[in-house]
Amino acid sequence: MSRRTSAAPLTRTGRRPGSPDTAAAILEAARTSFGERGFNATTIRAVAAEAGVDPALVHHYFATKADLYAAAIEIPLSPSTVIPQVFGGEVSGLGRRVTEFFFAVWEEPESRRPLLAMLGGAFGGNDQGVAGFREFLVSGLLDRAVAAIGGGRRTEERVELAMAHLLGIAVLRYVVVLEPLASLEVPRLVDLVAPRVQSYFDGE
Amino acid sequence: MSRRTSAAPLTRTGRRPGSPDTAAAILEAARTSFGERGFNATTIRAVAAEAGVDPALVHHYFATKADLYAAAIEIPLSPSTVIPQVFGGEVSGLGRRVTEFFFAVWEEPESRRPLLAMLGGAFGGNDQGVAGFREFLVSGLLDRAVAAIGGGRRTEERVELAMAHLLGIAVLRYVVVLEPLASLEVPRLVDLVAPRVQSYFDGE
Incomplete structure (x- = not known):
């Protein structure tokens, strides 16, 4: 393990x-x-x-x-290893690599469960849960992603909007179980979402 | 009132x-x-x-x-009135109208509070909270939005992905309070997000 x-x-x-x-x-x-x-x-x-x-x-x-x-949570590889792989290649394929990675993690029940617990903690109305979720997003993903892409505050804004898009899909698909989104097959989901995520990495 | x-x-x-x-x-x-x-x-x-x-x-x-x-929750106008206005005009401006409406509602503390309560209910691990949130999304917004745009299951998928994008931003901006996203001025936020929302309304 x-x-x-x-x-x-x-x-x-x-x-x-x-x-x-x-x-x-x-x-x-x-x-x-x-x-x-x-x-x-x-x-x-x-x-x-x-x-x-x-x-x-x-x-x-x-x-x-x-x-x-x-x-x-059995993310296939830990953030320190994954982020360079996901964010280190050609920027033109970044949206797809990030989107594929995101849904690979969420589709796995073993990794989905603690992520849901973390989301629940953030929404449970207690500040600690929110701070924990924020800390995980920033230290685990955002800081390294922005560093890998390069750029300042405007890159951060766009990376956060891309993260927000993926997070929102996770909420509607795995928590709210909204159809037809919840039943969409992953390859089609990635085909639909990756270009929009990519557009945030490409610029304004 | x-x-x-x-x-x-x-x-x-x-x-x-x-x-x-x-x-x-x-x-x-x-x-x-x-x-x-x-x-x-x-x-x-x-x-x-x-x-x-x-x-x-x-x-x-x-x-x-x-x-x-x-x-x-003092949404400026009730869904039955708003949806035709937001979704009834030119499809080319739909992404911007939806995005502006969404943040107008969320920026208002009076309407933000019960929306946060509803989100909390959905994440609180009880099925009723989830079902209530789903019902609100579907009957209040999704069904009418899809009807206004026209189209079948594929339109639903894309409208739900657009909704997911906006919802995810609300989560990171108002619940997680992730910077710099949380401090982004609304006009700039709309400028960044509306084209991505629009791209889902335009097609695949």
Whole structure:
């Protein structure tokens, strides 16, 4: 389950504290916490305690809480790895790569569930839930996306509008279950949406 | 407050049961109920009881629950009136009219609050909240929008994607308060978003 169990050894002897089982235990604890308490209320410390490991070990396997979250919800690759792949290629294909990635994550029930929990937390009327969701969007996606595309405030505005478009579709498709949108096949959905997302990356 | 107090008299004597005060009392009861319980859990019967009038009178002033909702949250004009205006003109200007209308409603704190309550209800994990939100979207907007544009399932798909785009912006701007999107001035926001909404109305 861990994306980082093959990382270079850290200690002099070439052995790391922990093992693939340790990473799996951390991920299981993280999945439970993110699913039940949401992103913000979940702490590295609490996940470590639940998994019976030192918090430093959690940081070792998963650099940031956003990375841990991404791994826990089984996003195919963690943001640090995915963002360069998605945003690093030709800008002309960026809209499609982002849109395909977004729906690949949402179509997977295992990753959809904690995302829904996070959305629920943001809408639950508590400021912590909102702050957690904002933190995840900004540190997990927006900052790196804007850096990859290049540009300042105007790029940020357009990247956020593209994110808003994808988010709104997720809300109507997976939460509200509005037909016919909810039954649209993913390839057709991507064909419809990718050009509009791309138009935000192309400019005003 | 009522949009219909000047409606033609219904009775032989030329006097209607109720008065502008009655309509105002109904709206006040509706505002309380929609705000506290959301769209679905609010019934015409309960609003009537709260306002101390007969349910038939509520239907007389506000044809449907969606109309009552629109009046209660002070959407400038109720959906039945607005939709023909927004969707009835040239299709080439439809994206801009819809986008301007959408943000005019959301920028108004009085109408934003119950919309947020409805969104919260939809995300609160209870099926009633979701069903109420879906009903509001479909009967209040989608059905009439699709009818006005003309077309079948493919038009519905594209109208829903346009709605999803606007909804997603509302979420990031008013709930998550993601900067710089949250501080974007409305005219610039409309300039950025309207062409993308329009592109869904134009075709695939």
